[in-house]
C-alpha cells in the first residue's frame with residue numbers, strides 16, 4: 001500500500017456522478033483477488049469511484065523495472081538514448097498490462 005506516486009492535487013470533474021468539480025489529492029489503492037491492486041479516487045461530493053488503473057504482480061514488476069531504468073538517467077556516463085528507448089518500451093508494456101488487467105477485472109473474466 002505504498003504505491004501512491006502522485007501527491008500533487010489535480011482538478012477533476014465528476015462527469016459520471018454529480019458533475020461537481022473537485023481536487024484529487026493522491027490515489028487510494030485497494031487489493032482485489034488475484035493479487036490485483038486497484039488504484040482509484042473518489043468524488044468527495046457524491047462518493048462516485050473513479051478507477052485510475054489496475055495492476056497485477058506482473059505490471060508492478062514492470063513499474064519497479066522502469067524506476068530502476070529511470071534512475072540510470074542520473075548517471076551521466078549512461079547511454080541516455082538507449083535508456084530513454086528502454087523507458088518507452090517498458091511504459092508501453094505497463095500500459096498494455098494495465099489494459100489487460102482492467103479488461104479481466106471489468107469484464108469479470110477472472111484471471
Ligand SMILES: [Zn+2]
Pocket residue numbers: 014017018019020043044045046047048
Ligand atoms: Zn460526484
